[in-house]
Amino acid sequence: MEKRQLTCIGCPMGCPITVTMEAGEVREVTGFTCKRGEAYARKEVTNPTRIVTTTVRVAGGLAPMVSVKTAQDIPKGKIFDCADALRAVTVKAPVSIGDVVLSNVAGTGVDVVATKAVAAAQ
Amino acid sequence: MNSYDIVIIGGGPAGLAAAVSARDAGVERILILERDSELGGILNQCIHNGFGLHTFQEELTGPEYAARFIDQVEERKIPYLLNTMVLDVNHDRVITAMNKTDGLFQISAKAIILAMGCRERPRGALNIPGTRPAGIYSAGTAQRLVNMEGFLPGRKVVILGSGDIGLIMARRMTLEGAQVQVVAELMPYSGGLKRNIVQCLDDFGIPLKLSHTVVDIRGRERVEGITLAQVDENRRPIPGTEEDYACDTLLLSCGLIPENELSRAAGVDLSPVTSGAVVDESLETSVPGVFACGNVLHVHDLVDFVSQEAAAAGRSAAKYVQGQLETDETPIPVAAKGGVRYTVPARVHPHRMEEQQVVRFRVGAVYQNAYISVYFDDERVSRRKRQIMAPGEMEQVTLKREDLLSRPGLKSITVTIEEA
Ligand SMILES: Cc1cc2nc3c(=O)[nH]c(=O)nc-3n(C[C@H](O)[C@H](O)[C@H](O)COP(=O)(O)OP(=O)(O)OC[C@H]3O[C@@H](n4cnc5c(N)ncnc54)[C@H](O)[C@@H]3O)c2cc1C
Ligand code: SF4
Numbered sequence A: 001m002e003k004r005q006l007t008c009i010g011c012p013m014g015c016p017i018t019v020t021m022e023a024g025e026v027r028e029v030t031g032f033t034c035k036r037g038e039a040y041a042r043k044e045v046t047n048p049t050r051i052v053t054t055t056v057r058v059a060g061g062l063a064p065m066v067s068v069k070t071a072q073d074i075p076k077g078k079i080f081d082c083a084d085a086l087r088a089v090t091v092k093a094p095v096s097i098g099d100v101v102l103s104n105v106a107g108t109g110v111d112v113v114a115t116k117a118v119a120a121a122q
Numbered sequence B: 001m002n003s004y005d006i007v008i009i010g011g012g013p014a015g016l017a018a019a020v021s022a023r024d025a026g027v028e029r030i031l032i033l034e035r036d037s038e039l040g041g042i043l044n045q046c047i048h049n050g051f052g053l054h055t056f057q058e059e060l061t062g063p064e065y066a067a068r069f070i071d072q073v074e075e076r077k078i079p080y081l082l083n084t085m086v087l088d089v090n091h092d093r094v095i096t097a098m099n100k101t102d103g104l105f106q107i108s109a110k111a112i113i114l115a116m117g118c119r120e121r122p123r124g125a126l127n128i129p130g131t132r133p134a135g136i137y138s139a140g141t142a143q144r145l146v147n148m149e150g151f152l153p154g155r156k157v158v159i160l161g162s163g164d165i166g167l168i169m170a171r172r173m174t175l176e177g178a179q180v181q182v183v184a185e186l187m188p189y190s191g192g193l194k195r196n197i198v199q200c201l202d203d204f205g206i207p208l209k210l211s212h213t214v215v216d217i218r219g220r221e222r223v224e225g226i227t228l229a230q231v232d233e234n235r236r237p238i239p240g241t242e243e244d245y246a247c248d249t250l251l252l253s254c255g256l257i258p259e260n261e262l263s264r265a266a267g268v269d270l271s272p273v274t275s276g277a278v279v280d281e282s283l284e285t286s287v288p289g290v291f292a293c294g295n296v297l298h299v300h301d302l303v304d305f306v307s308q309e310a311a312a313a314g315r316s317a318a319k320y321v322q323g324q325l326e327t328d329e330t331p332i333p334v335a336a337k338g339g340v341r342y343t344v345p346a347r348v349h350p351h352r353m354e355e356q357q358v359v360r361f362r363v364g365a366v367y368q369n370a371y372i373s374v375y376f377d378d379e380r381v382s383r384r385k386r387q388i389m390a391p392g393e394m395e396q397v398t399l400k401r402e403d404l405l406s407r408p409g410l411k412s413i414t415v416t417i418e419e420a
Helices: A035-046 A076-087 B013-024 B041-045 B062-075 B139-149 B164-175 B194-204 B261-265 B303-321 B401-405
Strands: A002-007 A016-022 A025-030 A053-059 A065-070 A090-092 A100-102 A112-114 B002-009 B030-033 B049-051 B085-089 B094-099 B103-114 B118-120 B136-138 B156-160 B179-184 B212-218 B225-230 B243-246 B249-252 B256-258 B290-292 B332-337 B340-344 B356-363 B367-376 B379-389 B395-400 B413-419
Touching: A002 A035, A002 B194, A016 A035, A025 A035, A053 A076, A065 B139, A076 A100, A076 B164, B002 B013, B002 B303, B013 B030, B013 B041, B013 B062, B013 B103, B013 B303, B041 B062, B041 B139, B049 B062, B062 B303, B085 B103, B085 B261, B103 B303, B118 B139, B136 B139, B139 B164, B139 B249, B156 B164, B156 B212, B164 B179, B164 B194, B164 B249, B179 B212, B290 B303, B303 B356, B340 B413, B356 B413, B367 B395, B379 B395, B395 B401
Parallel strands: A053 A090, B002 B030, B002 B103, B103 B290, B136 B249, B156 B179, B156 B249, B332 B413
Antiparallel strands: A002 A016, A016 A025, A053 A065, A065 A112, A100 A112, B085 B094, B094 B103, B118 B256, B212 B225, B225 B243, B332 B340, B340 B356, B356 B395, B367 B379, B367 B413
């Protein structure tokens, strides 16, 4: 039996979680405060994923940059591919929260959406 | 002079939530004053996710969380002035402010809510030896440059201080193509949230060196390198442990302090521990009709708690304006002992309490499997076990109004940590 200590990242409470593994299978999960914690721990030991947040350039807007995020989490190993793909993107103002700035980022099947509104410059 | 029922200073999450709850409690004449060009406060530069799970049951980024509250303010048509800097607040609740359109002007308020947030400790206060070349930034300034201006301040980075902003910036600069070599922390524990250590350092293999500090900065025009050394239990560098790092940028993430110049001017009593106001259960300061909430009161790591606290301040200010907060009750002090550094509130009027009163506090060291105990005078009335407590994470206990009311003559309430 193997025990893995994790810190849940589901929210800033950061609950300490212990996962007991046996022959590559999850036997027991303890230490979480809510269901998200248990789900996170199970996933983290089998298929770790992350939400990526960054910024992209805006053309013709009141602000030069707009913040964005992956609409769902993507495999941990794709974080840099995702950031690299977004460095090449420029969106045109106006931008609304939820606008897709890049679809299927780095072949993950996940869209990248704006997290802030930017009005067009007059 | 214009007069309002409630004037809120600061349009960050605290100011916004206070405005919404005061309006929902029936107060019409409310005004928010914000020095920045947009509402939302520090959240506008916190583009990472992890905000609002407790409030909205989903994980939002800072700007998205702010937008939810800005929408609530707009829906209620609560007026606000942007690009407006408050310069003074006096004991009679007259506010002096300045902006481009109105110049210097005064407003009187029946109640004032202080929601000015906090600022980073300036580097001058840190006493690092060596030269002062370009390339040294506070982590918050770097965050603003990268996230809002789109400017990467450097390529080879060392970060001093493992507070949340430093951790977040380690990941942020890495994603932008910079090489973050090490995060050094003076204390034997990190002041940041565990989730940020996992997601911002561990994920990218960035080492965290606890009990380390910068002992030298090299470079004439621009930073060329720094020296780290381990420190002893008195935080003094240990000779022989020096390690050199080549870098063009040093980020300092050495903590936040509430921004309380205005509170001081108004004659509000401040706590030497939090640098924020001393408040009672209604979040009322020592000056009647002046309330405080959010990071200006004590530094929070969870915006959800800022919003909750601010909503309570908004309800209290509404009651004050409506003449429902008057009392001749002597408040009961809430004392912080044995590992508890401070409590908010620091005193309670039982008759003015809401049914449940959350008391928030921070501990002064890392505790494992210890208890949070509450005493009414000399009697322990509750004890709750916590697997882990650390200075970086706020803790809380809940007091029930009926428990206090059923004990007339109660002299003091004490919150303390007891080890097993
Ligand atoms: C880098 C960083 C990362 C964080 N990460 C998370 C996280 O992942 N999850 C989470 O839940 N929380 C997080 N937080 C915490 C949360 O964002 C803060 O606790 C919250 O924003 C504090 O709100 P506030 O309204 O008190 O202060 P602020 O947001 O600072 O707002 C104060 C406002 O008052 C204005 N102001 C100040 N003085 C004056 C004046 N004299 N006149 C007019 N206006 C004035 C300022 O311009 C500002 O807009 C983070 C905080 C930081 C700094
Ligand atoms: S288990 Fe739940 S409460 Fe604990 S950190 Fe995870 S999401 Fe947050």
